[in-house]
Amino acid sequence: MTTTLSPRLDDELRTALGPARAARWELPREAYAPRLDLARDADGAAVAAVLSSRRGATAAVKIVDVWWRSEADAPAAAGLVDELVDRASANGDAAVKWEVPLGQELPDFARERGFAELHAPHPSAAGTLGSRGYVRWLRELPHTEAPYYAQTTMYTCGAVTGLLAAELAGAGGFAADAAPEPSVADRDLELAFWRRASNYPAIEPLGLGVVMRETLPPERRVEVHLDHDGPVLIEAYSGFERDFRAELQSESQRQAEAVGVPVVRERVAVAEIARRVAGSELALLLIDEAPMHGETGPHWVLAHAADEEVVVIEDPWISSELGESWVDTHELPIAHADLDRMVAWGEAGYRGVVFVDRA
Known part of the structure; x- marks a missing residue:
């Protein structure tokens, strides 16, 4: 050889x-x-x-x-x-x-x-x-395979992650049956969710939590963890561009309180994420793409299975021009230590996670 x-x-x-x-x-x-x-x-x-x-x-x-x-x-x-x-x-x-x-x-x-x-x-x-x-x-990790959909824009990762979570939670999501061609209705759904949750263009944790609360039935719990008191994902902006995004996040905070979405400000450990996902919950994770792609960028993925060593995610981003396909990004296991590096954004390294109950 x-x-x-x-x-x-x-x-x-x-x-x-x-x-x-x-x-x-x-x-x-x-x-x-x-x-x-x-x-x-x-x-x-x-x-x-x-x-x-x-x-x-x-x-x-x-x-x-x-x-x-x-x-x-x-x-x-x-x-x-x-x-x-x-x-x-x-x-x-x-x-x-x-x-x-x-x-x-x-x-x-x-x-x-x-x-x-x-x-x-x-x-x-x-x-x-x-x-x-x-x-x-290569390891015993019994779980139900998640559905998969790849984002069709550079900015709708949070929307796709939320819709995949909704599908797993039995509250709609993308088309039930895979068709041979992309669905206009699915893309409309992707863009509509993004419009509801967007901080332009990113989706921040509080806004995502609010829209998940609106999407899921009342018996499905939604909980946001964000160990940062100020606005997030706006580090690159100044002046008006920063101010209006910060104002939208203040409104997301108010809406979260109004619809009963708990916001926990203590940092959640990866071991706790894994424990909850291995139980009856899904975790929408705000990550830095750098460990996977070598380039820094905020991104949302869905964790839907886990054990004491790995967490399995659905990543809606596919680098198809570099040889990736959905086979790479669907049912993707990540070791706890690597996920600990990923679920942290910006110089402050804050951690944004939205937990939702599955069906």
Whole structure:
């Protein structure tokens, strides 16, 4: 076996893959730790290859594709997959994903190794189209698989997270059945939720809590945790641009009090988030994207499963131009220590979390 951490296809493998498949292998995945594992015969010719990638600060690796020269070489491909799974297990990962383009099939040896199909996402952004996903969990983490929808704008992560939480809480959400094409009604829903909760363009924790209260039935509890007394997510603004956003947040505070949404100002620990999510709650988390993407930016994700070591999230953002798909961002496990770094924003490192009861 040979390995390259920056996969550049040689002419032999590029020709074997064919133009369309080779183009997919050569997408610029450098931000997500691409790895190419090759098996060769006694003459040095490639007989099997596995391309994989992973987001930083997550506990999952994705198999992008597996190739083998002929049916006689399928065991070599299976051996490369076994080695990848062994590495993931030794690394402490919770899951190995497998992305399969529409028109291709998951090989029989993958099913024999415990890879199970993930539910299809609600079609929305480009990264939700054109592929199926499979997962092999490397730890016992029983839970109900969440629905998935990818945000269609740069600024609607909070709206999508809220709507996915509403769907899990049995209070509507996106279309019940995945269709082959993106739904205009779903996108209208995404934008309408954003308009209700927006601090222009970000959604801040109090505003999100208020709209979740309006969206969920009265018996579903909503609770906001924010260990910061002043307005948030406005550090880059000054003058009028800062003042009107701060005023909107004051109104969100007033509305939260009026509709009975508790606002807890003490910092909530990741262990407590995990405990509550492992029980009967969902957690909408305000994170800094830097640990996953290498670029700082505020972002909302939904935590819906957890144990004493990992929390499983739905991330509505897909870097599809860098080779990601919904398979990367759906059912995504993150270790507690990494989540502790993520759920903190700005120089103050404040933590915004909205807890809601699930169905």
